Amino acid sequence: MGRHSCCVTQKLRKGLWSPEEDEKLYNYITRFGVGCWSSVPKLAGLQRCGKSCRLRWINYLRPDLKRGMFSQEEEDLIIVLHEALGNRWAQIAVQLPGRTDNEIKNFWNSSLKKKLMKQGIDPNTHKPVTETQVIKNEKHCTDIEPPNVIQPKGLPNLAASPQTEQQRCRLGSSICTDAGENFLSKQAYEPIEGELSNSSNVNSQTKNDMIVNCGTFSWDGENKLESMLSFQFSGIEAVERKQSPWQEADHQSSGEFSDYQQFTSLSQELSAANLDAFQQI
DNA sequence: AAACGGACCAACCGCTCACAG
DNA sequence: ACTGTGAGCGGTTGGTCCGTT
Numbered sequence: 405m406g407r408h409s410c411c412v413t414q415k416l417r418k419g420l421w422s423p424e425e426d427e428k429l430y431n432y433i434t435r436f437g438v439g440c441w442s443s444v445p446k447l448a449g450l451q452r453c454g455k456s457c458r459l460r461w462i463n464y465l466r467p468d469l470k471r472g473m474f475s476q477e478e479e480d481l482i483i484v485l486h487e488a489l490g491n492r493w494a495q496i497a498v499q500l501p502g503r504t505d506n507e508i509k510n511f512w513n514s515s516l517k518k519k520l521m522k523q524g525i526d527p528n529t530h531k532p533v534t535e536t537q538v539i540k541n542e543k544h545c546t547d548i549e550p551p552n553v554i555q556p557k558g559l560p561n562l563a564a565s566p567q568t569e570q571q572r573c574r575l576g577s578s579i580c581t582d583a584g585e586n587f588l589s590k591q592a593y594e595p596i597e598g599e600l601s602n603s604s605n606v607n608s609q610t611k612n613d614m615i616v617n618c619g620t621f622s623w624d625g626e627n628k629l630e631s632m633l634s635f636q637f638s639g640i641e642a643v644e645r646k647q648s649p650w651q652e653a654d655h656q657s658s659g660e661f662s663d664y665q666q667f668t669s670l671s672q673e674l675s676a677a678n679l680d681a682f683q684q685i
Numbered sequence: 686a687a688a689c690g691g692a693c694c695a696a697c698c699g700c701t702c703a704c705a706g
Numbered sequence: 707a708c709t710g711t712g713a714g715c716g717g718t719t720g721g722t723c724c725g726t727t
């Protein structure tokens with residue numbers, strides 16, 4: 405399918421989101437929920453395609469996002485999960501509350517990958533580079549070797565699963581094994597009444613909860629950015645990232661801001677829960 | 686101070702899957 | 707069974723920032 409039909413038929417804005425657009429989208433979703441993404445831009449008064457709105461919400465506006473640098477624990481967890489799951493960023497993100505697949509993917513490509521290579525570890529196989537080369541050569545000879553799935557300690561053996569690759573991929577957080585390991589079956593993350601990504605099915609109660617929890621979007625208020633951006637991961641203070649240019653400039657814009665702190669604390673709780681999973685490894 | 690290059694990140698593109706009709 | 711549409715995902719790109727020369 406590729407490009408959404410809505411993107412073809414209408415003249416829609418592309419590129420970076422303005423504070424006004426963010427505000428519109430945020431206010432709309434916190435008030436009414438998502439429902440159907442394709443109808444969101446129209447109802448929210450945006451000149452964007454639904455896909456773009458969805459992405460903006462998931463990657464940036466969602467109130468339960470953690471933001472800030474990745475902690476050492478998160479970094480380790482990503483490495484372990486990548487070893488087990490490969491480039492299934494969405495699956496990895498499920499295990500890291502408050503982090504988006506895009507964020508993790510970027511972090512992996514820009515930082516972790518290089519870090520591993522520096523340590524002489526092949527980021528694709530998670531094996532020492534020399535060993536990887538040997539395996540590659542062997543593979544080249546036989547060509548019937550099963551996929552090189554590394555089994556991390558404490559994780560279910562995905563390779564041994566009778567499911568197809570696709571099924572495993574799709575199952576994601578529901579993966580279970582006979583061993584009873586619940587690492588991957590653990591739903592570590594349920595932001596705002598059962599995850600807003602499912603909010604196409606958001607019922608009225610959920611919507612009400614969202615309204616109550618989220619309040620009204622606004623870029624005003626002295627502490628808004630601190631509230632939004634500050635977070636802790638298991639007691640470790642994270643150093644804050646830089647703000648977007650418009651975020652910095654937007655301290656003066658109007659509106660109300662409230663309740664981001666609630667989401668921050670929610671993320672913290674979820675982070676703690678998720679750390680249990682990490683400790684099992 | 687200007688130019689350059691690498692790093693980072695937000696957003697887009699194109700694909701697959703699920704599901705309704 | 708087939709088709710159209712929407713959602714979700716991973717790969718890629720382009721813009722911006724920042725350090726170095």
